[in-house]
Amino acid sequence: MNASPYNFAYLDEQTKRMIRRAILKAIAIPGYQVPFASREMPMPYGWGTGGVQVTAAILGPEDVLKVIDQGADDTTNAVSIRAFFAKTANVRVTTSTAEATVIQTRHRIPEMALTSRQVLVYQVPIPEPLRFLEPRETETRTMHALAEYGLMHVKLYEDIARYGHIATSYDYPVEVAGRYVMDPSPIPKFDNPKMDNCDALQLFGAGREKRIYAIPPHTRVVSLDFDDHPFERNKFDHPCALCGASESYLDEVVTDDKGGRMFVCSDTDFCEGRRAEGHRGHLLGDEPAAREAAE
Amino acid sequence: MYVAVKGGERAIDNAHKLLADKRRGDREVPELSTAQIREQLTLAVDRVMTEGSLYDRDLAALAVKQARGDMIEAIFLLRAYRTTLPRFGVSEPLETAQMLVRRRISATYKDLPGGQVLGPTFDYTHRLLDFGLESGSEPAAVATAPADPDATMPRVTDIIAGEDLIERNPPADPAAPVGDLTRDPLNFPAGRDLRLQNLARGDEGFLLALAYSTQRGYGRTHPFVGEIRLGEVEVEMFVEDLGFAVPLGDITVTECQMVNQFKGSATEPPRFTRGYGLGFGHCERKAMSMALVDRALRADEFDEERKAPAQDEEFVLSHSDNVQATGFVEHLKLPHYVDFQAELAFIRQMRREQTAAKEAAE
Numbered sequence: 001m002n003a004s005p006y007n008f009a010y011l012d013e014q015t016k017r018m019i020r021r022a023i024l025k026a027i028a029i030p031g032y033q034v035p036f037a038s039r040e041m042p043m044p045y046g047w048g049t050g051g052v053q054v055t056a057a058i059l060g061p062e063d064v065l066k067v068i069d070q071g072a073d074d075t076t077n078a079v080s081i082r083a084f085f086a087k088t089a090n091v092r093v094t095t096s097t098a099e100a101t102v103i104q105t106r107h108r109i110p111e112m113a114l115t116s117r118q119v120l121v122y123q124v125p126i127p128e129p130l131r132f133l134e135p136r137e138t139e140t141r142t143m144h145a146l147a148e149y150g151l152m153h154v155k156l157y158e159d160i161a162r163y164g165h166i167a168t169s170y171d172y173p174v175e176v177a178g179r180y181v182m183d184p185s186p187i188p189k190f191d192n193p194k195m196d197n198c199d200a201l202q203l204f205g206a207g208r209e210k211r212i213y214a215i216p217p218h219t220r221v222v223s224l225d226f227d228d229h230p231f232e233r234n235k236f237d238h239p240c241a242l243c244g245a246s247e248s249y250l251d252e253v254v255t256d257d258k259g260g261r262m263f264v265c266s267d268t269d270f271c272e273g274r275r276a277e278g279h280r281g282h283l284l285g286d287e288p289a290a291r292e293a294a295e
Numbered sequence: 296m297y298v299a300v301k302g303g304e305r306a307i308d309n310a311h312k313l314l315a316d317k318r319r320g321d322r323e324v325p326e327l328s329t330a331q332i333r334e335q336l337t338l339a340v341d342r343v344m345t346e347g348s349l350y351d352r353d354l355a356a357l358a359v360k361q362a363r364g365d366m367i368e369a370i371f372l373l374r375a376y377r378t379t380l381p382r383f384g385v386s387e388p389l390e391t392a393q394m395l396v397r398r399r400i401s402a403t404y405k406d407l408p409g410g411q412v413l414g415p416t417f418d419y420t421h422r423l424l425d426f427g428l429e430s431g432s433e434p435a436a437v438a439t440a441p442a443d444p445d446a447t448m449p450r451v452t453d454i455i456a457g458e459d460l461i462e463r464n465p466p467a468d469p470a471a472p473v474g475d476l477t478r479d480p481l482n483f484p485a486g487r488d489l490r491l492q493n494l495a496r497g498d499e500g501f502l503l504a505l506a507y508s509t510q511r512g513y514g515r516t517h518p519f520v521g522e523i524r525l526g527e528v529e530v531e532m533f534v535e536d537l538g539f540a541v542p543l544g545d546i547t548v549t550e551c552q553m554v555n556q557f558k559g560s561a562t563e564p565p566r567f568t569r570g571y572g573l574g575f576g577h578c579e580r581k582a583m584s585m586a587l588v589d590r591a592l593r594a595d596e597f598d599e600e601r602k603a604p605a606q607d608e609e610f611v612l613s614h615s616d617n618v619q620a621t622g623f624v625e626h627l628k629l630p631h632y633v634d635f636q637a638e639l640a641f642i643r644q645m646r647r648e649q650t651a652a653k654e655a656a657e
Contacts, residue, residue: 035480036480039378040378040618044371044618044622045619046622046624047626047629069630070630070633076629080307106629125623125626137483137613163645164645165641169638170633170634187633188634189637190637208622234637249633250636251632
């Protein structure tokens with residue numbers, strides 16, 4: 001059935017076992033970065049090798065895989081990773097969020113609420129939330145061990161003093177299960193609330209930095225803030241131009257060189273689903289739903 | 296009408312076809328064979344093997360061809376192949392004193408047992424473009440001398456050690472496990488075994504620059520080239536069932552032993568210190584750079600104040616790998632529009648608020 005000269009899902013079973021052990025440890029200590037012996041993958045570091053290794057380690061022949069980048073299934077790197085698993089694991093792939101059992105993502109959490117039979121795998125570039133405050137790994141590990149997060153709060157406070165806001169719009173740090181401060185990967189802070197008390201298991205893989213961490217289902221995830229400066233989600237002034245959604249994260253598309261802009265859902269599956277249900281954004285006009293969905 | 300970008304798959308396919316076409320270049324020009332690369336671009340092959348951590352001249356030549364001559368891409372190809380290979384054992388330590396030497400020079404002694412052997416070197420060539428190569432002229436016959444089976448070529452550091460003038464290497468412990476950063480995550484502080492492995496795989500340009508910085512005062516170590524030797528050494532593996540080590544074959548390596556600033560104390564007589572470099576094939580620049588950086592990284596052992604980049608273990612080891620570095624630098628080409636959108640919205644909001652505050656004040 002699998003004509004590939006490589007093992008199922010590319011990695012050898014020894015390596016998968018090593019990664020699974022790291023995943024289990026990560027689940028047992030929510031938000032804690034577990035070092036793992038990240039392998040060289042046939043795609044570049046920084047392009048999702050951590051997520052790919054986690055996916056390879058948890059994927060079974062019955063799984064249905066969805067891969068998104070920037071919320072879309074059709075971005076080139078998502079296409080490339082999906083093709084990689086279709087080839088090396090011969091699993092069924094999908095663009096439908098509801099249908100997928102494993103979703104690998106870069107920079108977004110799907111709009112649709114995830115369920116307990118799904119696993120969300122994040123690609124992580126820099127797993128250490130304290131890295132830009134303290135470049136040394138030896139120091140940051142000690143800070144986590146002692147739950148010494150004062151530096152982070154000082155940084156957030158300085159933002160408020162300088163800009164009137166916490167000046168982080170993506171990659172917004174969270175506290176997991178009341179213990180570890182964790183980097184949610186560069187998702188927009190719009191997505192942060194979806195991590196809290198999520199039905200699905202959330203796994204994070206950083207290949208170059210050799211770290212795996214996890215948020216088990218139904219875990220409390222709090223975006224860091226202050227009582228007088230509570231966390232705020234990004235808000236948009238417009239609904240989606242194609243499906244009319246007003247509660248989704250939007251991409252800004254430049255339509256001409258005279259300041260023309262349109263805003264469309266970043267989650268392409270969500271947007272297509274709404275259009276199939278008959279929702280209409282102002283730029284879609286009266287085009288029939290069937291044609292859009294078929295594209 | 297904007298349609299959410301479809302057809303990414305076809306675009307990727309087409310880009311790859313175009314890449315293959317450009318790799319081949321002008322069809323009027325004969326195609327380069329991997330054998331030609333293996334035999335005539337030997338130093339490129341050596342570098343790819345060293346930084347790719349895989350000794351296979353044919354695969355390295357193939358990688359160079361496939362990568363269109365891009366060294367880091369070729370190294371990446373070899374690494375990605377290497378990681379799929381099963382491990383069936385660990386070799387015995389190489390005995391470089393037993394090397395079949397093709398080149399051996401020492402900067403610390405004018406003459407020494409075994410002599411100075413220049414071998415194939417760019418040193419002392421005048422860097423004048425040789426237009427004869429364009430027309431494909433045959434090189435002159437090489438000079439030869441009768442082999443002397445009794446000739447020995449002791450390592451220079453062993454000669455210095457004979458007088459107890461250089462730090463003693465720690466006694467070998469065959470039972471001690473050797474670290475492998477391709478199988479275990481690198482933790483800090485790293486032992487010297489892991490540091491040397493990291494440096495051996497590290498980018499030649501990065502190590503060269505760091506080594507150079509130590510010579511210019513950023514972590515000075517007062518180095519002398521004790522010895523550089525190039526040649527073939529036998530690789531042996533201990534086989535449990537047989538109860539003895541069996542030879543697996545010969546590999547070509549370049550070894551550099553630096554002799555550095557002495558160190559002593561009230562109780563210990565002063566001794567020179569060591570920096571060590573080793574790589575596959577002929578790779579002197581790499582081996583020398585590695586030896587200089589190895590010594591610089593040993594600052595703590597000699598109670599030297601760590602203040603230069605080359606002495607900073609985390610800094611050096613975390614950034615030496617060009618496959619990691621190029622991946623992360625080049626990943627900036629991937630779409631980031633979700634994050635950029637978040638920043639756009641935020642910067643607009645802050646500007647709006649500033650304008651409103653200004654207007655309110657007026």
